[in-house]
Amino acid sequence: LEQKNNQAILRAIEQSHPAELGRLIEALPNKYRGDFWRVIPVAFKGEILLSVHRELRQLLIKKTSEADLLVSLSTLQMDELADIDADLPLTVVGAMVEAMDSQRKQRYRTVASFPDNTAGGLMDVDATAVRKDVSLKAVYRYLCKLRKKEGMLPEQLDQLVVVDRENKVQGTLYLSDLVSMDNSLSVADVMKNNVPLIHSLQSAKEVAQIFEDHDLISAPVVDKNNCLLGRITVDDVIDVLQQNSEQTLLASGGLNKELDMFAPIAHISVNRAIWLGVNLITAFVAAWVIGFFESSIEQLVALAVLMPVVASMGGVTGSQTLTVVTRGIARDLVSSANIVSLTIHELKVSFINGLLWASVVFFITILWYGDWKLGSVFALALFVVSLTGTLSGALIPIILKKLGVDPAIAGGVILTTITDAVGFLIFLGTATYLLI
């Protein structure tokens, strides 16, 4: 493919957006990535490195000369640099900081000093600030001057931050107000003071919620004295939301952080082995429960045939509740204030479905084995395990949350362990007591 029509490919690359090229590299098997990376213009490489996932980024950085890295990184913003600097060779980071003027150096150090998942780590330090008492005309003059000096205004600029002499935030001046109001008015006349301030230590998740609730494009970030530090723009927030939803999705398969599909096989294998090992232990817990009833199974082998059905239905019922509660916790809809109401609500649902499917399996068992006693025991076990699953599904995520563990990662495996063990215990136990 690469050899066939190199010219056409090069032209296509130059007309693509870096983010699209980033996705293309993610979709490429490892052996093609090096060749592809080599033909991409250096000017695009900075943004591509930013857009791909960490493991792939480290691989691509290894394939790039330090000189090329320095050129490609010069197109990035401060907050973007601070996001990826941990993956860069130390010499490159040093040379990069060296090349900055003292103001930029200071700014870079400010952003780099905050953890990536806080407002301070997300913010860019290019907030444009004006004073309250100047006229709109003076603001225009200032912006024209700024543009001449810097070559351009910051991206995604929808508002200027209004600060006082001590750099404390007073409000914001929307560009749309600036362009549609009389020149002679002062900033104080036109500014809005209902824009929520973001504190530098707020979590990225809280920031995303504020942006969503208020439909913001950008917001000023302040320190604990309300002094302006920088601003967060909506593109950073979209990245946070996308990362969170990807992580939740992957976590459901126990695939924490496995974002590069074509990562080295050894990496992927180790990453997955942990989860498989955990699952093996829980599977053996279930096997151990069954082991207690070997003699019952020998006498009534139908038990062995039907027991996976009980465990499976308990698991699915429980995971339905688990999904609802985990989502509720992630969206701050579920807390200790309403978990009791929610658990009761869920139990009512599984009471109805438990009764329904217990009746169904009762009749199936009679048709299959012609044994109404076996049918009754099977139906009873299925009903009880449904309620057990629901109760576990509601309480596990709340308890994990209290313990500081992400319910999206550990919830499913704990739930399955409980529903399997309880399912086998109830079904085989009741059968041993009543039928054998």
Next chain:
Amino acid sequence: LEQKNNQAILRAIEQSHPAELGRLIEALPNKYRGDFWRVIPVAFKGEILLSVHRELRQLLIKKTSEADLLVSLSTLQMDELADIDADLPLTVVGAMVEAMDSQRKQRYRTVASFPDNTAGGLMDVDATAVRKDVSLKAVYRYLCKLRKKEGMLPEQLDQLVVVDRENKVQGTLYLSDLVSMDNSLSVADVMKNNVPLIHSLQSAKEVAQIFEDHDLISAPVVDKNNCLLGRITVDDVIDVLQQNSEQTLLASGGLNKELDMFAPIAHISVNRAIWLGVNLITAFVAAWVIGFFESSIEQLVALAVLMPVVASMGGVTGSQTLTVVTRGIARDLVSSANIVSLTIHELKVSFINGLLWASVVFFITILWYGDWKLGSVFALALFVVSLTGTLSGALIPIILKKLGVDPAIAGGVILTTITDAVGFLIFLGTATYLLI
């Protein structure tokens, strides 16, 4: 709670953002929702109705008088109205359209004519357009006039659309360029023509990808002749992204569209019963496979003890691959171009993990049962079912996608059916052939 300090609650409500109140109502059990809804100011109700999920919205609309509805809906934008009009009583929609002037009526009909999940359905019709040949000064005058006439400029306005006499889009004029360039320049001098145009029939998902790739705040929507129809703003895109990620999460539990935690029990029960029924069928498929080996189990009851371990490990191995491939398809990273490479990559991983865990269970079986033959059969079955799971996990989502079925919904249950049936068949079959 409600009675205790009504005054304080009312004050808290008035200081909250409608989206926060929307989340609060979602978190409230049904019996409190009516009382809470009654004390919310009418001016907030429009935005709250917009922010909550459909089922809850319909409930709240039922609890609101038509007069109140009309007042509360007057705060919404055209695209927002078009999103919820299907849930409103016909008389309210009629009165709402009646109250619009003819221009607004026309605009509303334009938006309402597109499906919700297309660019046309997402767009707002408040795009502000200017001509290429006028000076920036004239643009200022136009914006001041527009503001006086409409009371305000459109929200999230970061750029004006530049059109020709036939309303064809020529480019866009960023407000940040407008405010920082010389007044006497013309729009043509300052406008950018690299903003991607959105076509009215593009899917919401494509629109979100374009916004993400290009870090857009707003973009013009055009018809097939490139004539300006409206614009999409980033807040709509964030809503699309959030809805998609919620649906994926819920789909993993078979909970399509179940977004209101406190929806009526009958609704939830029916919604979940379908998934439980599907699962019961697949569980009985597995039981039916086991049924063929009843006499083997009678002779060697350890088979019944160990068989759930085989099925469980096959299921988990497969679901790891399924998650990776499903995510890849959702992000357009996986297609027929690279599915073969990816499947081989995944098979290598599961070959390694299959060998590892097969060895582990081999030794566990020897320790537990002191039977190396049983251990060998168990290990072989676990190894084969790992590869089967991986192969199924890679191919099922691609096949479902080709059939037009969402892999996130149906993938898991099909995978489990296969790994359970194959797992039991291989383990019990090999054991019957070799051990009994």
